[in-house]
Amino acid sequence: MKRPHRPLVAVAAVMLATAGLLDTWDAWVARTVLPATLTDTSVEMVDRTGRLMRAFAVEEGRIRLAVPRGGVDPRLTDMLIAYEDKRFRRHNGVDTRAMLRAVGQALWSGRVVSGGSTLTMQVARLLENSGTGSARGKLRQMRVAWALERRFSKDDILHLYLQHAPYGGRIEGVRSATFTWFGKEPHRLTEAEAALLVALPQAPEARRPDRYPQAAQMARNRVLARIGADPTQAPVPRTARALPLHAPHQADALRAADSQTQRFDTTLSLPLQRDLERLARIHASGQARGTSLALMVLDHQSGEVLARIGSPDYSDAGGAPGFVDMTRAKRSPGSTLKPLIYALAFDRGLAHPETVFADRPTRFGSYAPQNFDGVFRGDVTARQALTQSLNIPPVALTDALGPERVMAALRALGAEPKLPGGQAGLAVALGGVGLSLQDLVTVYGHLAASDRTLIAPRAAWQVGDILRGIAPPPGAPAGLAYKTGTSYGHRDAWAIGYDGQHVIGVWMGRPDGTPVPGAFGGAHAAPLLFEAFGRLKPQLAPAPPPPPDTLRLATADLPPNLQRFGPAHGAGTGPALVFPPDGARLGQADAVVKVAGGVLPLTVLVNGQVVAAQVRDRQIDIGQLDLGFSDIAVIDAAGRANRSAVEVRP
Incomplete structure (x- = not known):
């Protein structure tokens, strides 16, 4: 064989x-047991178009912004591969040729000339936070690199590098680097910017541009020369920019409410927020030490908040606790609730803009309010009373409406009022309730939008028409519907205004509630309101036309019960709704209203609409009511009213 x-x-x-x-x-x-490839990235808050407004640090104060897929300029990735790992797309994680070359160069020269590490091996080192000084460490990187190449695509590995590469200090990832060194996102870079970002991770501390600009510039130019580009004498950035910190209180609130979300998308507008933050700091600098301010901008057509400033400075530098969000702090609203009270009264037929009130010393039980200046004006119309911010008429209307009805209206409009004593009284009309700037802006947004949430559009329009008639100071935008307010003891100064599209609210005061002597809404908060509108838009959006059912008459031409508010001399008691009583449940049949007391003739309104007028009978047929809840009001000839809330069931 x-x-x-x-x-x-x-x-x-x-x-x-x-x-x-x-x-x-x-x-x-x-x-191979791979290190974790999914690491924590900074929680972000972005504006309505996705622009970064704030980022939170991760472990040990590191900033590691998430790098979006496709969000990096291809110029950078191409340059990175050309400089660091030409055969990146072809090797299996370890470039044997480059490794052998590095070993040969080291043996020939007696020192390390080139490392021979591929981008995949660098990713392995970054993920494990391991050094490169030992043979054992290098072998571990090779093993992890081979394993990474088996489990991830080349693009995935490149993305891991861009997410974890160090760029000096506590900055990790290319997106954090472009914000730090260039103040922008990484999707569009110059050739010199891309080259610096290729060079920095190789020696992130020794080449930090803010500390060693010459070393950074030389390293950048070596990258440019290696890829065949001309080196440049353009200086490298000398300052590490702080990451965006806009609307920080909003970011704090969002993160406190939801600790799991990585990115909070808001309706805020970064350019507007940035501009108004600068404006707020300017205004705050001229105030007494310890004074803070807050500002909000709402698009009342869409319901979107466009800007929110909780304090002029997110620190204690100005003597006030700047970390406190004063857009959410409960404070006395002063006179800023008066427009809502008039709107509720107009809606329920208790008064009209031309209804006459007696502004004179009046006692409501033990409560005897006075005007801010201590002077009474005598007979005034509701329009004049609101324009001059008089106190007796809105307290009288609150007495007729019932303080709890005002409180219910605030809640229905989205506010969260806080009562200091737990029981609503007539002082609510003059600021005796806790409301935040956010609450007031929300309420005014409903008035401005006339959205039928609670108040008929005609009543909301009537209030807006009065507020637009307040003569603005020189330089202020004409036609703005606005109201100012000052709380008791000069603790809070307010100004809230709106046009056909936007509402802006301003609060000024001390966060600890101590007085600011001499602070007035008109003198201190209103100028900021006017200037904020000027920054928001070049001209005001026009006001809507009056709704078709708006009664636009002089006082003498109004129905008798609307000409003057309050009881006539010798008129006796006001009307009482004998039937239906408040809270009654009715079947869907013709409803009959029975009234006792009051001065004839009577007027009956259902949900703010007149259904019977000039009636001289105390039993009135008002026809069928719609299913659901209805508000029935009866007004006598002296302008006094009573009402019942009923539910109609089939």
Whole structure:
């Protein structure tokens, strides 16, 4: 029997041995336990178009902004591969040729000339936070690199590098780097910017542009030269920019309410927010030490908040606790609730803009309010009373409406009022309730939008028409519907205004509630309101036309019950709704109203609409009521009213 040729046996043996080694190597790589590839990234808040407004640090104060797929300029990735790892797309994680070259150069020169590490090996080092100084460490990086290449695509590995690469200090990831060194997102870079970002991770501390600009510039130019581009003498950035910190109180509130979300998308507008923050700091600088301010902008057509400033400075530098969000703090609203009270009264037929009130010393039980200046004006119309911010008429209306009805209206409009004593009294009309700037802006937004949430559009329009008639100071926008307010003891100064599209609210005061002597809404908050509108838009949006059912008459032409508010001399008691009583449940049949007391003739309103007028009978048929809840009001000739809230069931 002929024996096999010895050389063939040797080749076969080598092949078998090689196959065995490959199998062993393959199994070794397969058993590799990879480090975590999903690391925490900074929680972000962005504006309505996705622009970064604030980012929170991760562990140990690091800033690691999430790098979006496709969000990096291809110029950078192409330059990175060309400079760091030309065969990145072709090797399996370890470039054997580059490794052998690095070993040969080290043996020849007696020092390390090139590292031979691929981008995949650098990713392995970054993920494990391991050094490169030992053979054992290098072998571990090679093993992890081979394992990464088996489990991830090349683009995935490149993305991991861009997410974890260090760029000096506590900055990790290319997106954090572009914000720090260039103040922008990484999707559009110059050639010089891209080259600096390629060079920095190799020695992030030794090449930090803010500390070692010459070293950073030389490293950047070496990258440019390596890829065949002309080096530039353009200076590198000398300052590490702070990451955006806009609307920080809003970001704090969102994160406190939801600790799981990584990115909070808001309706805020970054350019407007940034502009108004600068404006707020300017105004605050001229105030007494310890004074803070807050400002909000609402698009009342869409319901979107466009800007929110909780304090002029997110620190204690100005003597006030700037970390306190004063858009949400409950404060006395002063006179800023008066427009709502008039709107409720107009809606329920208790008064009209031309209804006459007696502004004179009046006692409501033990409560005897006075005007801010201590002077009474005598007979005035509701329009004049609101324009001059007199106190007796809105307190009288609150007495007729009932303080709890005012409180219910605030809640229905989205506010969260806080009563200091737990029980609503007539002082609510003059600021005796806790409301935030956010509450007031929300309420005014409903008035401005005339959205039928609670108040008929005609009543909301009538209030807006009065507020637009307040003569603005020189330089202020004409036609703005606005109201100012000052709380007791000069603790809070307010100004809230709106046009056909936007509402802006301003609060000024001390967060601890101590007085600010001499602070008035008109003198201190209103100028900021006017200037904020000027920053928001070049001209005001026009006011809507009056709704068709708006009664636009002089006092003498109004129905008798609307000409003057309050009881006539010798008129006795006001009307009483004998039937239906408040809270009654009725079937869907013709409803009959029975009235006792009051001065004839009577007027009956259902949900603010007149259904019977000039009636001289105390039993009135008002027809069928719609299913659901209805508000029935009866007004006598002296202008006094009573009402019942009923529910109609089938």
